[in-house]
Amino acid sequence: MGNIGSREILRLSVNGRQHELLVKPYATLLEVLREDLRLTGTKHGCEAGECGACVVLVDGTPQLSCLVLPGQIEGSEVTTIEGVSNGSELHPVQQAFMDHGALQCGYCTPGMVLSSKALLDSNPSPTRDEINEALSGNLCRCTGYVSIIEAVEDAGRAMA
């Protein structure tokens, strides 16, 4: 082992693109995405695993990027909010959030969209309880949750 915390090479696939990066082993996945890859769609929130603003998909599963060390997920496929749309065509979840006005300041929205996408990918017609449960770790402090939940229901119908 070299000096404590010396940089090391990390191979990471993000939004379908392979990256080879020289990173600090103590930088979180959130920091690597935002600072090394300049993918600033993923947000810093509480940084302690309580708010869901930093949710990204790791092999299709929502995880808190503020609590993941990149070394832990080497070889996995990471999807951030930048990788959700198909070019300029919005993902059905994004479109439904727009149609329902399911955001105000937008800070929680990337995490909300990714948690919703993961739910709908595995369960296209979830019940309200299932939506509530899937989004229970994503805190919104301005719009309230009704329009968000309705947007997820609509997106499910659009994706079916």
Added chain:
Amino acid sequence: MLRLPRFSYLRPGSVAEAAQVLSEYGSRARVVAGGTDLLPKMKRGQMEPEVVIGLGHINELRGIRATEDGGFEIGACVTLSEVVASPELRAAYPGYVHAAALVSTPALRNSGTIGGNLCVDTRCNYYDESYEWRKALGFCMKKDGNICRVAPASATCRAIASSDTAPAAISMGATVVLVGPNGQREVPVESLYQDDGQFYMTKAPDEILTSLRMPSPGHWKSSYVKVRNRGSIDFPLVGVAAAIQMKGSLVEACRIVITAVGPQPLDVSQAAGALVGKEIDDTLLEEVATEAAKPARPLDNADLSYVWRKRMTRRAIEQAIREAAEVG
């Protein structure tokens, strides 16, 4: 912004290698599985390892395996979500699986592991503040200081046992496998903890918890009740695991384990003796719950008032016994 302090990250490929690396670095190292407990604590300066040893790369720590005695062995790096998604575990241990499902949020459970939850650090409103906050007010004995700021007369730290799955595992008579430099040993989950919020585990620092062994559920039916501030995210303010065997409408045996009311989970099954051979009714249940809640010592170191938490311990015990008796 909360940044992690400097450390190196190691990726052992086997338990033997991990144990060797851990004994080499001693107190300068910490193992990490999901990281959902360790990383926030490192950001707040509560833990400062120079070396973090990742267990997630070790295949032998993954997987849920049926055992010959009709039970299950669950690898330490199985995530809480994997436990929640397992129909076999849900059928055999509804209380344990429900406890796993109530840990924090879906995204956290996708990283957080069953081994990590059994080892989760004790919690305290004082200790769980940022480094700057604690530095300004004076440190406590759990980190950098020498007195308990919550109970200054106490000789030991009174931080709260906060694992939801530990009491449920204890109520099923589960054991864990620990691997250290001198080989492996198997101990009951109950004896993994002690009445000290600082040194809350009896596991040696150079031992790695590698699996949880759940015995055959036999005729035990089980439940878990969690009292907390919000319906998601929060740690328990009171947790009660109950397991019960019924013969018709009569109670044959009953176990009760309570948590988050002191530094370790407490087996208070003795109080359930009054239920044996009887039907469950409100008066009897209240007597049993009052007796079972006696060892609960909530202090002013968690959300909501400690007087209310003590009262809720009785209510949660009643509810847990009822739910255990009702499940299939």
